[in-house]
Amino acid sequence: METATKQRHSVLIGYGSSTGQAADCADIVADSIAADGYKAVVRELNDIPRHEPFIRQFSLFVIIISSSDDTDDHVPFNAEVFCHWLQTRPDLAGVDVALFGLGDSSYTTFNAAGNLLEELLLNAGCLFVCPVGVADDEEGSVFEQLEPWVATLTRAVRIIVPGSPPVIAQLPGSTMDVA
Numbered sequence: 078m079e080t081a082t083k084q085r086h087s088v089l090i091g092y093g094s095s096t097g098q099a100a101d102c103a104d105i106v107a108d109s110i111a112a113d114g115y116k117a118v119v120r121e122l123n124d125i126p127r128h129e130p131f132i133r134q135f136s137l138f139v140i141i142i143s144s145s146d147d148t149d150d151h152v153p154f155n156a157e158v159f160c161h162w163l164q165t166r167p168d169l170a171g172v173d174v175a176l177f178g179l180g181d182s183s184y185t186t187f188n189a190a191g192n193l194l195e196e197l198l199l200n201a202g203c204l205f206v207c208p209v210g211v212a213d214d215e216e217g218s219v220f221e222q223l224e225p226w227v228a229t230l231t232r233a234v235r236i237i238v239p240g241s242p243p244v245i246a247q248l249p250g251s252t253m254d255v256a
């Protein structure tokens with residue numbers, strides 16, 4: 078019964094990726110959310126309908142995006158159309174979102190696409206459910222850098238998505254249920 082409730086409230090995960098790392102990160106996020114019993118849908122950002130009601134039917138919109146100097150705005154080709162739509166300031170007021178950027182700090186335009194997306198989502202009225210994450214190629218494995226962010230995101234999902242289990246607050250010397 079509880080799982081059925083969760084399945085009705087799914088999470089939309091959109092990615093923009095040039096060489097596949099952000100796409101793989103999107104799949105990792107989806108697996109983590111699904112392991113908790115929620116439905117997760119993964120799509121290239123350009124394949125997501127540019128229509129506010131479509132996005133609003135999901136409980137949470139997660140975006141994973143890498144940066145590329147192949148394009149003027151540093152957004153990967155498979156995310157450009159969606160980003161241009163966001164630049165028109167669609168009304169996404171109150172939509173819960175989470176954002177993770179991938180980049181390389183050896184570029185002067187480090188995480189430019191992530192920074193742009195953050196600005197566009199804020200301008201559209203979205204609410205960030207956890208701090209914006211970023212992975213830097215210069216710091217080693219992107220997937221290891223993603224891991225703590227996924228843990229934070231998963232905790233946020235349990236709190237904000239309807240059908241979530243109660244949060245158990247641990248107090249020193251006692252356990253208290255906060256339903």
Ligand SMILES: Cc1cc2nc3c(=O)[nH]c(=O)nc-3n(C[C@H](O)[C@H](O)[C@H](O)COP(=O)(O)O)c2cc1C
Nearest residue numbers: 094095096097098099143144145146180181187188
């Ligand atoms: C051709 C090329 C251009 C890149 N341009 C940038 C850039 O402008 N800014 C940045 O922060 N990272 C840049 N990167 C680093 C990528 O964003 C980083 O490697 C990321 O993990 C790749 O993710 P993806 O496989 O999903 O595209 C570039 C990488 C390549 C190969």
